Amino acid sequence: MNYKLYLPGQTTVQRAHRIISGVSPQIKCEITRTSEPATGCSWSLSVDVEQNDLEYVLSALQMNGITVQRITTENGVPWGGRVRAW
């Protein structure tokens, strides 16, 4: 499943990319330029993971001080999952 994680700036997106690649180099993760009116985010990460793995990815980001502004599925539907604590 492809999810879009919206983050505030390109530098944060770049660090998030490094963290996700560190969690698992197998995860397909790509930085994309975006224009997202709901949050004003200009950058996002396209992450190809199962829902269960997404929660781990989000926890890893949270542990590194990165808060994802918004998450949508590949067709733009907001994702309603919760970040699970480690």
Next chain:
Amino acid sequence: MVNFDNAATTFPKPKVVVDSVAEALNYYGGNPGRSGHKLSLQTAEKIYETREKAASFFNAYPENVVFTLNCTHALNLAVKGVADDRGEIIISSLEHNSVARPAVYKAKSEHNIAIAHVSDNDDETIKNIRKKITSKTRVIVFTLGSNVTGRITPYRRIGELCAKNNICFIADAAQAAGVIPIDIKKDNINILCCPGHKGLYGPPGTGMLITDGKYPIKPILQGGTGSESLSLHQPEYMPDALESGTVNTSGIIGLGAGIDFVTSLGLDNIYRHEFGLCERFLRKISQIADVIVYMNINYGKYLPIVLFNINGMKSSETAGVLSEKGFALRGGLHCSGLAHKSIGTAPNGAVRFSPSIFNSEKEVDDLTAAINDIINGR
């Protein structure tokens, strides 16, 4: 020309730095952070690599590394951006004008400035700072090592003092970065300002502000960041808050190579080499009658700088004659009137000898011979 003016900017630059700048200009031509096309993303990746290297070098988050034009730019951002409430700023008696002038500018409207004397005794220096701290003190801006005397200040103890008193510690690492170890977390430095083109061996036009994030910094420039473009307000997150406009791509990529160069050599080895040249130079010129030396140097207490004059000659005149003989040394006041007043060398100033990793013992011996020639030829 033999360059002994490396405290102004290091030259020559390492080959890896020159090559990386050329590579940047040839291949990394996109504007980073502005577009989603590959050219822009590839350049942004290279910029991020330098951010990561700097963050690792000084122990910070990559987002908290802000690229600036130079150390002066970083210090202006820090002093003007943090000291925004009514309070007092403490600076040292050895500050460069890049600290003193923004602090005085700020003081005209809102602040009072106190100058703490830097003694040769660290306990005395700490005592002098303590005496200046009042309930209104918000910021202490201190050099980590003077560009005039080379004296390394007790910055770890100053950091502890600031942390204990809830005072923002802005550290001027203009001469120290790339020469002595700096860890912003362990050393309790809230904002570190440094050039990229001196001890880190990057190209001119590069500098950095590195923060631990404790004290928000208001921007002095607003503009395009490639983010939140519909908003007419500057983004508040780092580094976008403080990085408006297109960055110096080739310079920053070159700076990344410079940090790699310094890391691969090791700070201890760089310091030992440069300090050894200073000791050699000092030993030789101390034996020449008519040479006045203004300092003692102790390993670990001083940056690799030697300050001297030839009796009866203005410092600028000595530097001019040495230039004719093929040696680049800087005379005058080194943009640090406070420091020269503090050691009694104002207004004439003095001649500064500042080697880099590329200088050799033979070059030091040749310089000493040239100084002897000047004195004997009078």
